[in-house]
Amino acid sequence: MTPWLMALRLALRSLSRNKLRASLTVLGILIGVAAVVAMTALGEGAKGSIETQMNNLGVNLLWVYPGASNSGGARGEMGSRPTLTEDDGVAIAREITSVAAVAPVLTVSTQVVVGARNTATRVTGTTLDYLRVRAWTMRRGRGFEDLEMRSAAKVCVIGETVRAALFDDDEDPIGRTIRLGKLPCTVVGLLASKGQGSFGQDYDDTVLMPISTVRARMRGSAARDVNNIVVSVREPELMRRAQNQIGALLRQRHHLQPSEEDDFMVRNLQDIMATMEQTRSTLATLLLAIAAIALLVGGIGVMNIMLVSVTERTREIGIRLAIGARSGDILAQFLVEAVVLSVIGGAAGLILGVGAGKLLGRAMEWAVSFSPTAALIAFSTSAGIGVVFGYFPARRAAHLDPIQALRHE
Amino acid sequence: MSDEPPVIEMTDIEKSYVSGEVVFRALRGVNLTIRSGEFVAISGPSGSGKSTLMNLIGCLDRPSAGRYLLAGHDVSGLDADARSFARNQLIGFVFQGFNLLSRTSALENVELPLIYRGMSSRERRARSVAALTRVGLGAKLENTPAQLSGGQQQRVAIARALVGEPRVLLADEPTGNLDSQTAMDVLALMQALHREQGLTIVMVTHEPDVASCAERLIVVRDGLIASDGPNPSVHLAQPAEVVA
Numbered sequence: 001m002t003p004w005l006m007a008l009r010l011a012l013r014s015l016s017r018n019k020l021r022a023s024l025t026v027l028g029i030l031i032g033v034a035a036v037v038a039m040t041a042l043g044e045g046a047k048g049s050i051e052t053q054m055n056n057l058g059v060n061l062l063w064v065y066p067g068a069s070n071s072g073g074a075r076g077e078m079g080s081r082p083t084l085t086e087d088d089g090v091a092i093a094r095e096i097t098s099v100a101a102v103a104p105v106l107t108v109s110t111q112v113v114v115g116a117r118n119t120a121t122r123v124t125g126t127t128l129d130y131l132r133v134r135a136w137t138m139r140r141g142r143g144f145e146d147l148e149m150r151s152a153a154k155v156c157v158i159g160e161t162v163r164a165a166l167f168d169d170d171e172d173p174i175g176r177t178i179r180l181g182k183l184p185c186t187v188v189g190l191l192a193s194k195g196q197g198s199f200g201q202d203y204d205d206t207v208l209m210p211i212s213t214v215r216a217r218m219r220g221s222a223a224r225d226v227n228n229i230v231v232s233v234r235e236p237e238l239m240r241r242a243q244n245q246i247g248a249l250l251r252q253r254h255h256l257q258p259s260e261e262d263d264f265m266v267r268n269l270q271d272i273m274a275t276m277e278q279t280r281s282t283l284a285t286l287l288l289a290i291a292a293i294a295l296l297v298g299g300i301g302v303m304n305i306m307l308v309s310v311t312e313r314t315r316e317i318g319i320r321l322a323i324g325a326r327s328g329d330i331l332a333q334f335l336v337e338a339v340v341l342s343v344i345g346g347a348a349g350l351i352l353g354v355g356a357g358k359l360l361g362r363a364m365e366w367a368v369s370f371s372p373t374a375a376l377i378a379f380s381t382s383a384g385i386g387v388v389f390g391y392f393p394a395r396r397a398a399h400l401d402p403i404q405a406l407r408h409e
Numbered sequence: 410m411s412d413e414p415p416v417i418e419m420t421d422i423e424k425s426y427v428s429g430e431v432v433f434r435a436l437r438g439v440n441l442t443i444r445s446g447e448f449v450a451i452s453g454p455s456g457s458g459k460s461t462l463m464n465l466i467g468c469l470d471r472p473s474a475g476r477y478l479l480a481g482h483d484v485s486g487l488d489a490d491a492r493s494f495a496r497n498q499l500i501g502f503v504f505q506g507f508n509l510l511s512r513t514s515a516l517e518n519v520e521l522p523l524i525y526r527g528m529s530s531r532e533r534r535a536r537s538v539a540a541l542t543r544v545g546l547g548a549k550l551e552n553t554p555a556q557l558s559g560g561q562q563q564r565v566a567i568a569r570a571l572v573g574e575p576r577v578l579l580a581d582e583p584t585g586n587l588d589s590q591t592a593m594d595v596l597a598l599m600q601a602l603h604r605e606q607g608l609t610i611v612m613v614t615h616e617p618d619v620a621s622c623a624e625r626l627i628v629v630r631d632g633l634i635a636s637d638g639p640n641p642s643v644h645l646a647q648p649a650e651v652v653a
Contacts, residue, residue, distance in 0.1 A: 006524065017512065319508045322469065323569065324497020324525040326490040403469050406508065 004336070011337035014309075015344075025305040026345025028298025029385060033346045033378045035291035037353025039284055040374045042360060045367035046280045050273055060100075060236045061133070062243060064088070064229040064250070067263035083254060083263040086211065089229040091253060093129075096245045098238040103130035104226040106211050108218050112162060113179040119165035123156075123180055123207045125214025133232040141174045141189030144210050152212040156180070157189035159204040180207065183217050239268055295381060298345065299389035306338050306393035317397050318405025327398035334397045338390020339383050346382025350375055414481035416577050416609050417443040417466060422475035424461050435461040437632040438475070445576070446607045448600070450623035450640075452614055458632040460581075463613045467500055467579045468492040480576045497525055501570025505582035507562040509554040515541060515565045516550040522573045540568040544598060560591035567598060571608075578602075580612040584619050596622045596646035622646050 015022045066084040086104045093102040106125040111118055124130070128144055131137070141157070148155050158166075158173060167173050173187045194203035215221065233242045243266050250264050310317070317330055354370060361368035424436040435458045443449055453459040464470040465477065468484055469492070477485045484495050496502075501522075509518045519537040528536075541547055544564040554562050563583060570578050580599070584592035600622060602608045614620050621644040628636045 315508070316510055319510060320521070320525075321493060322467075322496060322502050322508070323522045324493050324573075326493045326525070328490070329525060403464055406504070 004332075007332050007336040008340065010333060011340040014337055015341060021305060022341060022344070025301050026298070026341060026348065028294050028301045029342055029345030029382050030298070030349040030352060032291045032294030032296075032298050033349025033382055034353035034356055035287055035294060036381065037350055037370075037374045037378055038357040038360060039287035039291065040377065041354070041357035041368040041370050042287075042366060043280065043284045044369040044371060045361060047277075048369055049367040050276055050280070060233040060239060061269050062231040062233060062239070062246065063267040063269075064092075064231065064246060065265045065267065066225070066228075067261070067265060084226055084229060085224040086226055087224060088250060088253060088264075089226065091249060092229065092231060092246055095249055096242060098234055098242040098245065100232045100234045101129045101133045102232075103127050103133045103230045104211055105130070105228050105230060106214050106219070106226045108181075108214055110181040110218070112166065112207065114166040114176065117166050119162060121162050121205055121207055123209055123214060123218065125209050125211035125218075127211055130208065130230070133230045135232075136194065137192045139190045139192040140172075141187070143189055149210045149212055152210060152216045154183060154185045154213060154217070155188045155210070156185045157191060157208040158187055159191045159206040160193040161202055161204040162207055163190055180209075181218065185209070185213075239270065243268060295385060298342075299385040302338055302342055302386065303389040303393060305341075306334060306390055307396070309337070310334065310393050310397040313397075314400065314405045314408040317400050318402050318408065321400065321402035322406060330400075331394045331398040334394035335387065335390050338394065339386030342382040342386030342390075343379065346378045349382070350378040353378070413445060414478065415442045415444045416447075416480055417441060417611070418478040419465075420476045422462075422465060422472045422477060424458075424465060424470070425473045435632055436465070436472070439629075439632075439634055441627070441634065441637075443577070443609065443611060445609055446603075447625055448603045448610045448612075448623045449625045449627060450612050450614055450620035451627045451629060452617070452620045453629035453635070455615070457629045459613055459615075459629045462629060463579065463581055463611075466577075466611060467502060468495045493525075497522055497573065499576045501573060501575035501578045503563070503566050503570050503578065503580040503583045505585035507554070507559075507566050507586070509562055509565055509569075511555065512553055514551045514553055515546060515557065515568075518554075518565055519569045519572050521569060526573070536572055537568070540572040541565070543571065543602075544568045558591070559587050560594050563587065563591075563595050564598065567595070567602075571602070577609045577611055580610065582614055583612060584614070584616070590649050592619065593646045594648045597648035600646055618644065 064084060089102045089104040092099060103126050108123045108125070109120065110123055111120050127149065128146070131143055138157070139160075143157060144153070144155060147153070156178070158178075163173050166178060167176070173190060176187050177184050178187060179185070191204070191206070191208075211226070215224075231242070231246065233239055246266050247262065247264075251262065254263055256263065320330060353374070357368045357370065360366070419439055419441040422436055422439040422441075423434065426433045426435060439462060441462075451459050451462065461470070465472055468479065468487070471487070471492070472485055475485065476483065479495060480499050482495070484492065487495060502508075509515075510521070516534070516537055519540055520533050523533040523536065538547070538550065541550060544567050546561060546564055546568065549557060549561065552561075554565070557565065563586075567578075567583075578599075583599070584595055587595060596619065599610055599612070603610050610623070612619070612623060620626055621640065621642070624640050624643055626636070626638060626640050627634060
């Protein structure tokens with residue numbers, strides 16, 4: 001048996017004699033490691049879902065919203081003033097070279113009915129470019145045609161969630177007529193499924209129609225104002241520039257004086273993501289701080305209990321020294337014991353952390369991802385704590401005077 | 410035999426303890442030679458310095474002055490680890506309070522000195538079983554100290570002292586915690602080991618009838634050796650149990 005294996009066996013035996021004490025001692029390390037593991041899992045998961053969402057939405061999108069009304073000092077919500085029109089979109093597409101495609105959006109929430117089945121959804125009135133901007137694809141059927149756009153034709157493209165709500169799986173929705181509010185409308189296409197966004201929004205719960213149809217037949221007004229305009233930029237590097245150019249163009253088109261505020265807003269997906277990322281990293285920092293404190297407390301607990309153990313076993317140390325143990329042997333014995341104690345705490349913390357991570361992930365509908373890194377972190381932190389906080393008591397044991405130690409009662 | 414260096418050769422050994430400004434001279438120039446195969450009893454009143462002498466002989470402590478040759482090696486100036494090594498290789502200890510590891514089997518207790526020699530577990534076990542058999546505990550290998558009587562515990566301690574084949578067995582009041590009959594058993598065992606294996610034994614005791622079992626009597630008084638000579642009438646301890 002090698003000396004280290006011997007020390008390990010000795011440590012396990014010594015710890016098993018004081019199981020309750022050992023388990024109370026490792027509590028701090030357990031909580032600390034659990035927090036680290038849960039944090040890593042949640043952090044990785046959140047990062048992963050942010051990335052997925054970026055890819056789903058497209059990294060190079062800009063949203064232009066009408067500005068908020070500002071009457072009598074009470075500022076209304078974003079888009080409360082109808083200042084943005086379809087023509088603004090046309091101008092952006094025409095004048096700004098860094099822009100790849102532009103689609104105006106006019107939405108109406110309505111009830112969709114087919115026979116006895118119905119669902120509530122949001123109807124997006126837009127142009128042919130919308131699919132291109134959003135990088136959405138058709139699963140079946142086709143998009144709108146130019147003629148349908150101009151004539152405000154009663155056609156629509158539906159998302160997977162709407163299809164599932166209205167039709168059986170073996171039914172072909174293409175060519176069927178559905179009723180949007182009072183408007184009967186022919187389904188010409190089915191969108192490929194996009195899945196769920198990380199905030200729970202369902203991109204498949206949608207119906208697309210020509211913007212002219214929504215305006216003329218559902219809004220019943222000739223005003224060309226829109227809810228927002230989606231812009232895709234050629235290169236992600238051109239985002240800032242496009243944003244500034246759009247701002248300048250719209251100020252000019254809306255005849256704003258230099259002293260006046262913008263009556264529109266240009267939002268960039270990366271800004272939104274950055275906010276999310278910041279929230280995530282704040283949370284991660286908080287968890288890390290909790291973990292650090294717990295680990296520190298845990299380490300002090302280990303040190304405390306090892307000091308008690310050294311005192312209790314002074315006589316044993318004296319015996320060992322008398323029959324030939326060197327200071328290094330005693331140091332190793334107590335150091336191994338501290339490390340074993342900590343690593344047991346770390347292992348329990350790993351299990352607890354994985355459990356807590358899963359539970360939290362489920363409760364918050366947050367993606368969690370566990371990596372071998374987490375296990376490695378758990379192991380190395382706890383072993384490190386054992387070494388750092390076990391060293392002082394072990395050194396004290398190793399430097400005991402054998403004569404004094406043998407006399408100890 | 411005469412070419413072999415003495416097991417213990419102390420020249421002008423002094424030991425002083427300083428506490429504050431007071432210097433206490435526990436040993437004030439001890440000269441002592443013990444040859445291989447002797448059975449020596451060291452006695453003296455408490456405070457005479459016999460415990461200090463015992464600690465120095467056992468390399469548990471370092472003399473303040475003088476020279477100490479243990480089996481021909483100068484151990485007077487060794488550091489703690491080197492003294493540990495010397496104890497492990499050359500000395501076997503038997504204490505008054507047995508000093509066995511609790512909740513640890515007799516066999517594992519006896520193996521302990523060999524563990525610190527880095528001996529393979531097979532050899533360690535074989536030698537430990539032999540040592541325990543020699544002291545009459547071949548059937549109690551797995552018993553822990555709590556499951557053994559005082560006399561049996563002291564015999565485990567003797568087995569632990571013997572297992573490393575030391576040059577000298579150092580016994581510090583080996584019968585102090587035992588009743589008189591058990592004490593005789595332990596002394597009979599020591600005498601037998603001395604007689605049959607030529608084991609060198611140095612025993613510290615304050616009891617005259619225990620000291621009378623040794624062949625040479627040394628009396629320490631006031632930090633000096635007061636008398637040193639052969640025991641005119643060695644008392645043969647009579648065991649009640651049959652040992653060996």
